[in-house]
Amino acid sequence: MIKKFVYxxxxxxxxxxxxFILIFSIFWLYPLINSFVMSFQDRMLGQDPKWIGEANYSKLLTDKVFLISIKNSVVYMLGTLVLLIPFPMLxxxxxxxxLMMGREFFKSSFFLPALTSVAVAGTIFRLTxxxxxxxxxxxxxxxLGIEPIKFLKDGNWSMAALLILACWRWTGVNMLYYLSGLKSIDNEYYEAASIDGASAWQKFRMITMPLLKPTTVYVTTISVYAGLAMFTESLMMFNGNKxxxxxxxxxxxxxxxxxxxxNKLxxxxxVGIILLVIAMVINLTQLKFSGMFKKEED
Incomplete structure (x- = not known):
């Protein structure tokens, strides 16, 4: 009876x-709902939670340190979008x-930093x-005759250091995404363009970039999330969270x-709910403007 039911x-x-439903419910849906409920409570380990309504959110709006953290995360996220989309594509x-020689060597060289532990990478860049x-x-x-700079004590220089670390670690990963996208482009498009006398730049602009749009949307989506969720790199770069x-x-x-x-859970x-909302708004907006929500015409 059971076998008949299962089959x-x-x-x-x-x-x-x-x-999938069980894993999604246990490790994503339940924590999300629980966090949303907790955000309306004054909750600490070892104490009973106290319902305080929207007081936590009202406090966040006037929390200068929280606003600084949002600014830093958004600037970092925008920096990664500017650097980690066009350059990996190129x-x-x-x-x-x-015409490329030694392509396997270059692919491995670019991807190797992604295999490095973020703790090790952050420590190396802190010393650098x-x-x-x-x-x-x-x-x-x-x-070069330039005076020493205190990179990690200046806002602009420290952000530049974090972006350099991000480029070092993730350029190879995004490059592999684009390589996968390039493999799906039929070579006949380029042959036809060559017959019409198109230059290399025209082929890239009129064929490669449009056909890589799904890959670009995917890379943009994960880059937005990764940029806003960055933490360990900063923790290791500054040798702590202060x-x-x-x-x-x-x-x-x-x-x-x-x-x-x-212990202010x-x-x-x-803070976590606000982060989720910011990431969703940015990603849904870029998906909307990229046309990913449009229905395909028959």
């Missing part, structure tokens, strides 16, 4: 999707070219951009500070 054509599809086109005269960057500046004047504080870093370091939950 039923009506029941079988639900049996196959059941593991590198992918270059490596995919028939250290304020001492003997740090790598200051040693290089010294050769950067000078909060120049390296991100939204997730502020959530960690409130929830883990100060309700307030931290409100």
């Amino acid at each position: 039923s054509q009506k029941v079988a599809p639900y049996v196959f999707v059941l593991p 590198f992918a086109v270059m490596i995919n070219s028939k 951009f250290g304020e001492m005269d003997g740090s790598l960057m200051n040693s290089f500046l010294g050769l 950067s000078p004047q909060n120049i390296g504080l991100t939204i997730v870093g502020y959530l960690y500070r409130q929830g883990i370091e100060q 309700g307030y931290a939950a409100a």
Whole structure:
């Protein structure tokens, strides 16, 4: 009876999707609902929760440190979009070219940093951009006759260091996404364009870029989330969650500070909900303007 039930054509599809539904419900839906409820509470470990309504959200609107963390995360996210979309696309086109030699070597070289632990990478970059005269960057500046710079104590320089770290780690990953997209483009388009006398730039602008649009939308979507959710890189770069004047504080870093370091779980939950809303609004907006919600015409 049980075997007949499981192998039923009506029941079988639900049996196959059941593991996903359970995992989604336990590890995503339940924590999300619980966090949303917690955001309306004054909740601390070891104490009974107290319902305080929208007080946490009202406090966030006037919390200067929280607003600084939003600014830092948004600037970092925009920086990654500017750097980690066009350059990986160009590198992918270059490596995919028939004239490219040693393409496997370059693909491996670009992807290798992604395999490096973020803790190790953050530590290396902290030493590279250290304020001492003997740090790598200051040693290089010294050769050019430039005075040492305290990179991690200046807002602009520290953001530049974080973006350099992001480019070092993720350029190869995004490049592989674009290489996969290039493999799906029929070579006949380029042959026809060559017959019509199109230049390399015209082929790239009129064929490659439009046909890579789905890949670009995907890379943009994950880059928005990754940019807003960045935390460990900043934690390791500044050797803790307390950067000078909060120049390296991100939204997730502020959530960690409130929830883990100060045991304000309700307030931290409100920060997490705000982060979710910001990420969803930005991604849904870019999906809307990219035309991904439009129905295909028959």
